[in-house]
Amino acid sequence: MVDRTIENFDCGHRACGGCGASSAVRMILKGAGKNVIVVNATGCLEVFSTPYPETAWKTPWIHSLFENSSAVASGIEASLKKQGRLEKEKVLVFGGDGATVDIGTQCISGAFERGHDFTYVCYDNEAYMNTGIQRSGSTPYDADTTTSPAGVCSTGNKLPKKDFPQIIVAHGSPYVATATMAYPMDLMKKVETAMKTKGPCYIQVHTPCCTGWGYDGAKTMEIGRMAVECGLWVNYEIIDGKLTTVKKVKRVPVDDYLMAQKRFRHLFKPVRNDAEIAKIQAIADKNAEKYGIDIE
Amino acid sequence: MALGIGCTARPGNSRNNKTGSWRVFYPTMDTEKCTKCGTCQLICPEGCINQNSDKTYSIDLDFCKGCGMCAEECPDKAKAITMKMEEK
Ligand SMILES: Cc1ncc(C[n+]2csc(CCOP(=O)(O)OP(=O)(O)O)c2C)c(N)n1
Ligand code: SF4
Ligand code: SF4
Ligand code: SF4
Ligand SMILES: [Mg+2]
Numbered sequence: 608m609v610d611r612t613i614e615n616f617d618c619g620h621r622a623c624g625g626c627g628a629s630s631a632v633r634m635i636l637k638g639a640g641k642n643v644i645v646v647n648a649t650g651c652l653e654v655f656s657t658p659y660p661e662t663a664w665k666t667p668w669i670h671s672l673f674e675n676s677s678a679v680a681s682g683i684e685a686s687l688k689k690q691g692r693l694e695k696e697k698v699l700v701f702g703g704d705g706a707t708v709d710i711g712t713q714c715i716s717g718a719f720e721r722g723h724d725f726t727y728v729c730y731d732n733e734a735y736m737n738t739g740i741q742r743s744g745s746t747p748y749d750a751d752t753t754t755s756p757a758g759v760c761s762t763g764n765k766l767p768k769k770d771f772p773q774i775i776v777a778h779g780s781p782y783v784a785t786a787t788m789a790y791p792m793d794l795m796k797k798v799e800t801a802m803k804t805k806g807p808c809y810i811q812v813h814t815p816c817c818t819g820w821g822y823d824g825a826k827t828m829e830i831g832r833m834a835v836e837c838g839l840w841v842n843y844e845i846i847d848g849k850l851t852t853v854k855k856v857k858r859v860p861v862d863d864y865l866m867a868q869k870r871f872r873h874l875f876k877p878v879r880n881d882a883e884i885a886k887i888q889a890i891a892d893k894n895a896e897k898y899g900i901d902i903e
Numbered sequence: 904m905a906l907g908i909g910c911t912a913r914p915g916n917s918r919n920n921k922t923g924s925w926r927v928f929y930p931t932m933d934t935e936k937c938t939k940c941g942t943c944q945l946i947c948p949e950g951c952i953n954q955n956s957d958k959t960y961s962i963d964l965d966f967c968k969g970c971g972m973c974a975e976e977c978p979d980k981a982k983a984i985t986m987k988m989e990e991k
Binding site: 617619622791823825 | 912913914915916917918919920921922925941945946947948949950951963965966968969970971972974975976986
């Protein structure tokens with residue numbers, strides 16, 4: 608059972624008001640239980656939670672670089688193991704999508720190959736937010752970012768969102784899951800499961816970013832739910848390579864989700880771009896077919 | 904501030920930074936309407952909604968940034984939180 612009284616992330620941090628990542632981290636730390644050592648990659652979370660000489664963390668926490676959190680976590684795990692402390696203490700990594708699907712990939716691959724007993728959480732706000740909204744391998748198709756600007760010659764990010772969870776599945780991870788902060792109970796339970804599972808586990812968490820995506824911070828949970836309801840985000844668990852749970856939905860068209868965010872505004876203004884919206888709908892349709900999310 | 908060995912900072916000393924000053928709107932909670940479901944406490948990005956000993960909740964305005972998530976997510980049957988314009 609998740610102990611919801613655990614508060615390992617305190618007030619006073621500098622995240623934007625309504626930041627999905629900061630809300631998610633509080634939930635994730637409840638799911639992670641007591642006695643957790645956190646390794647944090649460079650990114651919004653690391654920066655807004657630890658402005659020198661302050662920290663919002665109430666559990667041991669370390670930051671080294673952008674790209675090496677999994678290597679740092681490997682070392683901590685190996686040391687805990689050697690000292691016989693791994694039964695009681697657990698290692699948890701937080702990396703942004705940039706830190707995870709692009710720049711930290713080599714270290715992640717190595718750690719999952721070696722089979723360290725730790726959990727890696729990627730909080731996915733779908734771009735490099737801390738440096739001013741640059742596209743990452745996790746940015747969705749057609750999103751407007753500062754390095755994939757929409758304009759006369761472009762409709763935004765030209766590449767599809769990288770399916771990183773499947774790359775981790777290919778490493779033979781015992782537990783891979785996707786979740787969203789918009790479904791807190793599901794998120795906390797998945798984190799608890801990952802922390803209890805021996806070996807390297809991975810959870811990718813959808814964390815809407817009001818600043819980078821362009822919507823009112825009050826709507827963070829709603830934007831998260833809309834992503835799931837239209838099929839652009841799928842919540843599932845893959846245990847030992849087998850798809851075991853999938854969140855089913857009465858699917859709605861992608862339009863409302865896109866329209867609610869400035870990063871997709873160019874698809875509707877000055878005129879509706881039917882061809883591009885159809886391509887995004889096709890991505891949702893493909894997700895639905897692949898994971899069987901539709902309620903008949 | 905002096906740092907300890909290993910560059911340590913005291914747990915949660917970010918509380919020195921009163922983020923309440925960022926606020927444009929502030930939440931007010933009607934404890935009569937509140938069903939004590941705990942949603943607002945769970946989702947608040949600041950973690951500034953605290954449960955009292957009588958199970959009611961209060962919002963710590965020293966840290967509340969006024970994002971409005973709690974008001975938005977408070978279930979329809981309660982709608983116990985209202986955002987109001989801050990007067991400074
Ligand atoms: C090696 C290296 N390259 C670039 C940077 C600059 N940098 C700091 S944070 C950041 C963005 C992080 O993006 P992401 O991992 O998605 O986390 P987010 O900020 O979006 O939460 C970048 C590019 C860095 N610190 N180190
Ligand atoms: S830019 Fe986005 S992820 Fe970063 S603190 Fe602001 S809302 Fe959170
Ligand atoms: S979400 Fe609303 S009903 Fe639930 S505890 Fe908070 S104020 Fe009360
Ligand atoms: S307005 Fe935002 S910061 Fe303030 S209590 Fe509500 S959820 Fe927390
Ligand atoms: Mg990011």
